[in-house]
Amino acid sequence: MPTLTGSCFCRNVEYELKLASNDDARTSLCHCRNCKKAFGTNYGLTAKVPKEAFNLTKGAPKEHVADNGSGALIYREFCQNCGSFILEYGDAAKDHFRYICVGSLDDPEALPPKGEFFCKARASWMPEIPNVFHKQEVHE
Ligand SMILES: [Zn+2]
Ligand SMILES: [Zn+2]
DSSP states (O other), rough: OOOOEESSSSSEEEEEEESSSGGGGGEEEOOHHHHHHHHHHSEEEEEEEGGGGEEEEOOOOOOEEEEEEEEEEEEEEEEEOOOEEEEEEEEETTTTTTEGGGGGGGSSSSSOOOEEEEEOOTTTTTTOTTSSSEEOOOOO
């Protein structure tokens, strides 16, 4: 069983991901406006993992909860000290999945992307990722 580790920038928050296989994580880019704002760059990059796979091993992130603009709540967790974005999940996925910010993994190449969401909002200068799925809308 592969165990991946991750942390925020200052390492006050650390976590482990225990996956039956790295293939159980679904990494995707999302080009929607919410992800641009939340990640502070032109797309969001998260790995969807089963909720039980994620375990905090150090620290207590700050939680931010907000309407995502379509009436559904979205939960985001950050380091209270350095502000690194650790994970997010929507109301519908709350009991089943966590979406881990891929750049917080200690090996950020461990979980390469399988697809892209909200391609209609892709930055005009950003090329498509080859050989992955592409959806014009949908953020899940
Ligand atoms: Zn930190
Ligand atoms: Zn998005």
